[in-house]
Amino acid sequence: MSKDETLGEALRRQGVTRRGFLKFCAATASMMALPPSMVPVIAAALESARRPSVIWLSFQECTGCTESLTRSHSPTVEGLIFDSISLDYHHTLQAASGSAAEAARETAMEENHGKYILVVDGSIPTDNPGYSTIAGISNRDMLEEAAKGAAAIVSVGTCAAFGGIPAAKPNPTGAVSVSDLVHDKPIINVPGCPPIPVVITGVLAHYLTFGTIPELDDLKRPKAYYGKSIHDRCYRRPFYDKGLFAETFDDEGARKGWCLYKLGCKGPTTYNACATVKWNEGTSFPIESGHPCLGCSEPGFWDGGSFYSAISTPTEDIPKAAVYAVGAGAAAGVALGAMNRAKKQKSVDAHEKVTIDDLDKEK
Amino acid sequence: MTETEFLLWVRGPALQIATIVFVLGIVARILQMVMLGRKANLAEARGSALAGGLRTMVTRSVPDKGTFQRSTFTIVSGYIFHIGLFVTIFLFAPHILLVDEVFGLSWPALPTPVVDATAVVTIITLLAVLIHRLKDPVMRFLSGFSDYLVWLVTFLPLLTGYIAFHRIGLSPTMLIALHILSVELLMVLFPFTKLMHTFSLFIARYYNGAIAGYKGVHS
Incomplete structure (x- = not known):
């Protein structure tokens, strides 16, 4: 696959029909809530798009996200689109290994500086850098270096987007999300454990078509996919x-x-x-x-509490608290009641009868 | 504190604290009231104090004609929002699930859209009640800070519940957390404000009825 080959050429070479391609464009447009008039625009943009360079960094992750995106039983249009980007570095999928792999990453970063898309899956340890390294480089250093030349960053999976399971209590590695460390680049979060494959291809298609990132919600997730519960x-x-x-x-x-x-x-x-x-x-x-x-x-x-208890239910033992409270309340009530009675009795005892003589004194 | 942590705190420690204050306060105050007691009535009984007391607990729920004509708005709106509160609190499926989870008690729920509509009616009625309180010179004169506070803590769970159900504005996690928190605020203030009428109402009615019943007259 030559780097100069357009996406349309690449897809045709792999046997994707024009009809299949347009169906994908229409589905993408409708999923992103774009009007039907945008379908040809998407088609034209994707058709002529140069395969963008994508650098995929995997940090503290389980490879489930990669599995999700690549394990399609028959080659889908989404899968082919994914094949048709220039995935210059992905240490699980690439054939090269060792220093050759790292050289590929460095070359891609140099050649496409400012233009490549950086995809990250997995969280980044901030405690001891030794918790997760690639070719002796700590995850944090690799992310920060790769982020510098990226046009945009796509955080794939909940670990990269929000810290995910590595950041779960007690978070032994000090795991954080990409957006915790990188603040000066557009970040698109595609969370999920794992995320839906079509969501990432949709985000890439949007980027190829418009050259911009899709509309995001306050958690930086594309609204087209994460807009509804x-x-x-x-x-x-x-x-x-x-x-x-x-x-x-x-x-x-x-x-x-x-x-x-x-x-x-x-x-x-x-x-x-x-x-x-x-x-x-x-x-x-x-x-x-x-x-x-x-x-x-x-x-x-x-x-967020047990997966098997309803979201509105208590996480602590409430009946036990209530039973103790009844006991304490009874004790407090009886004490207050006794105090009131004592006060009443005291005023009864202090009561002096008024006689005619007392009234006479008033005169 | 993230939204998820906030929700967990509200569902856990905060709910525990609110439950303890709520239960402790109510038990203590009821006991205190009951222990005040009554002076022994040395007159010969002309009827049953118990029967009179129990009867009055029920009959006072129906306003007499004169009162109804004088305070039609107060009585009608009072009925609407009390029934509305009952329906939204006790006949909404997630609330029943909560009780089921905590105490193992369960009963049938009303369809969600019915509860939703009831909530809207109740919210509007509570607003009308507040406006009435502010506009009526006598009502306003009789109202103090605690009366408005009680109105607010009753209104907030309804409002936050309605917003949380329809998920308006904030994230659902935040909305449900705020809803639970508003209920906890209500629980904490409950024993120390006029909200205690939920319980003291029946004690007072019983006393009135029992006094009349002992004398052999209608209360």
């Missing part, structure tokens, strides 16, 4: 509204596909596109498979 788009929502809940994973409600709120579903507080885009080429998403949403695309999802 799972709960708002969930096909089980009518059961929530009717108050029909599965109580266990194997009761009548679970079998009838009722709402999983009671089983700990974090859908109401989770913003992602799972309920509409779905997983495994549109097959289903966790709730459709009968499991509550874990809220993996939200900051601190790992520390």
Whole structure:
């Protein structure tokens, strides 16, 4: 694949039909809430786009994000688009290793300075740099160096976007997100554990088409994909509204596909596109498979209490507190009551009868 | 403190503190009231104090004609927002789930849209009640700081609950945290303000009814 080959040429060479390509453009446009008139613009932009250089850095991560993006059973258009960017460095996927790999990264950074897209998955340890290094370079140093020449940074996965599991309590490595360290570059967070493949291709398509980053929410997530909560788009929502809940994973409600709120579903507080885009080429998403949403695309999802207790339920032992309070309240009440009685008795004792003589004294 | 940590604090330690203050305060104050007692009535009983007391606890819920004509707005709005509060607090599915989780008690919920509509009616009624209090010269004269405070802490859980349900403005995590916090504020102030009428109301009615019942007259 030559660097000068356009995306359109690359796709055609790999057997993607014009129809398939336009279908992808139309789907991308509708998912990003763009008007249909934008479809040809996207198509034209993608067709003629030079394959952008992408440098992918993996820090404290589990490779789940890479798995998510590359494990498509049949080559999808999204997969091919992904193949068709110039992925100059990705230490899991690239053939080169050792110093050759690092040389590829340095060359790409030099040749495309200011133009490459930096993709990061995994969090960055800030405690001891030795917790995670690549070719002897600490994650932090590598990120800061690579960020300098990047046109934009895409934080793929919850670890890169928010710290994720490495940053969960007690955060032994002092893990932080990309946006905690880099402040002077446009950052697009694509959280999820892992994120939906089409979301990252959509973000890249947007960048190729418009040369800008998509509209983001306050957590720097593309609004097109993270604008609605799972709960708002969930096909089980009518059961929530009717108050029909599965109580266990194997009761009548679970079998009838009722709402999983009671089983700990974090859908109401989770913003992602799972309920509409779905997983495994549109097959289903966790709730459709009968499991509550874990809220993996939200900051601190790992520390947000049990995955299996409802979001509004207490995390401490409330009945125990109430029982102690009843005891203490009874004691306090009886003490106050006794004090009141003593006061009353005292005033009764202090009461002096008024006689005619007393009244006469007034004169 | 991140939003998630804030929610966890509100659901955990803050709720524990609020529960302790709420329960301790109520138990202590009720005992204090009951222990004040009554002077022994040396007159011969002409009827049942118990029957009279229990009857009055119920009959006082129906306003007499004269009072109703004089204070139509107060009575109608009072009924609407009290029933509205009952429906939104006790017949909303997530609230029942909370009680179920904590005490293992459960009962059927109303459909969410019905509770939603009730919440709107209750919010509007509470606003009307406040305006009435501010505009009526007698009401305003009789109202002190604690009356407005009580109104506010009753209103806030409804408002934050409504906003959290419709997810307006802030993130859902923050909204639900603020909603729970507003309820905790209500719980903490409850035993030490006129909100205690939830319990003392029935004690007072019983006393009135029992006095009349003992004398063999209607209260």
